[in-house]
Amino acid sequence: MELSAAFWIILTGSLVAASCGILGSFLVLRKMSLIGDAISHSVLPGIAIAFIISASRDVLPMIIGASAFGLLTVFLIEILNKKWRVQEDASIGIIYTALFAIGVILISMMAGHIDLDQECVLYGEIAYTPWDIVIINGAEWGPRPVWFIGTVFIINILFIRTFYKEMVISSFDPALAMSLGFNVSLLHYLFMGMVSLTTVASFESVGAILVVAMLIVPGATAYLWTNRLPVMLILSVIFGILSSVFGYLLATYWESSIAGAMTVAAGILFLVSILLAPQYGLLGKFYNHLKLSVSFASDHLLLLLYRQLEREPQTLVIPGAVYQSTSTGRLPTLLALMKNRRDGRISKRKKHLYLTDSGKEMAHQLIQRHRLWERFASRELGLPDDEHVHESAHRMEHFIDENITEELYQVVNNEKSSKSKAKDKYEKK
Template sequence: MSMINEITLIAVVVAIACALPGVFLVLRGATMVSDAITHTVLLGIVLAFFITQDLNSPLLMIGATLVGLATVWLIETIQRSNLVSNDAAIGIVFPLFFSIAIILITFYAGDVHLDEDAVLMGELAFAPFRRLDLWGYDLGPQSLWVMFIILIINSVFIFFFYKELKVTTFDPAFAAAIGFSPVVIHYALMTLVSLTAVGAYDSVGSILIVGFMVGPALSGYILTHSLNKMIGITVIMAIINSVSGVRLAFFFDTTIAGMIAVVTGSTTLLILIFSPKKGLFQHQISQNRARRNLNKEIEKMA
């Protein structure tokens, strides 16, 4: 496979893997919590790296996922105290964990691949160079396999817990009353968000993962009124954004993940403005129409 095709394939798999849990983050209004997680998992990676001294150890994934969950738990505990507003709780926890991770990296891990630039931005262009070899066979880029497995895990979870995700998101009190614990589903979803974030670190970097998670899902949310269709549109948008992002990045010879994020942001904004159902443009038209009709009514009465 040519390099651009390999990179495109990785980008598509990363984009879909991120976008799937993104659907439920958007519906739960938890996009900023996911922003926090996608950064704080770095602390887990660093801590696990100190223990294992091996960047390829699966313990890194586990450590990162645990710190992701700790982030959610700490944010929610601070929110429950009612001492600060909800977004302030995120604003306390996220920079704290993230900056500890950055300091640890600069202090102790200076000589290894774990450097801040890679962590913040990631680099898809290098992904094809790290190959997965098994018994002498080249099985393709390692990150493709990692993200493919994560994509499968996310899809299986959403497939099997579709009804549970739906009812706990729409009406948590009712869901709890009929025996589907919203807390269990919430933490399961956050586990997947953490896991996905760690997997996508290499290729996309922490700053952009949240764009991959939120953008396509928002497009889906704005374009349709049905959860099934929303998931479908989200996946299609993830594919369109990543394929065109890779092409544009090659054309302009610039960062691939960054270009995909720019394309994602642009398509999402365009859809937000021009969506035929809920778009801002349509909203303005119907408001103007309503105002004209009201004016006519008033004139008639006068």
């Protein structure tokens, strides 16, 4: 029983997370995360009114009530923003707090008459999911919330499959979509309707706050890992499911709210992604930065050794001196030294460093580039022919690849620079 209860809870959480994740990816891309936030709060009065009118937890009145209020939210925010010129974020804040307040008051007034209270609104009753069983003809058909949110999940998948192309174009370039004749605002409201439907299906089992979290966090997490939209959608589902599994484990460990713990798990996954995601993660960025620094350090190192040898061939360079005379920092210099020794450009004999032949060749190239840029800078950029050009070249030498070298050659070796040509032309007139 314990195990199967855990199973149903995790299944419910996963279905919520997956449904929200798919739609949420589009919310994030359309920069409408906060509209999602608003909808998931303001469906509450719809749910409460459906309770009052139908005096039951029937699904249909709840869907109607909640969807109506979901669309009303979007509509009112638009009116405030477009017609009354209230800033968009303020419009969102005004409308969702007002509608949510109405919902909370309705529920507080009815407390005792219905099995929904203020706290449940916020963080749900997912723990009771396994006991809310659908019974048809005396047979048990599994928990009701699973059926509800499972159906919504399938509808969401169908929605995105059917309107994938339209959703993509209207999210990426609404002006183009309109000029091609797509009804962008109809699609917008359809999408908002789907968000409302998903919200209401998730609401009573996981509460408003988990809906907000699941709408935004898995989608945003997936956005950090990929540049392909289909991959992003699948990743958002996976992150959602992971959040609900880990969240459940955390909740049993802490003996705390399951929905809250699932939110925390989603947050942890997001944090991990911020650190680890290959292209946009901090670690990836740090790695790229380090790689660049190492390549700078490597250039500096080669030049240093080369100049030293040019001046006094007999001088010996010890590694300690290298660290002190480069400006790129110890770690990049150390790594650059290791790399160059591995590549056979620098060798070490008796604690002293030497350039090998290939190292000399490399350094020579670097110096050529440096001088090329110096000439270019003094001629074309009009820099004074002193430290100015040297500093400029010092900065630029790392970035000059073969293409640019070629172009620089052409410019510098031309009889006259383009600038002086222009001057001639002007003077002729």
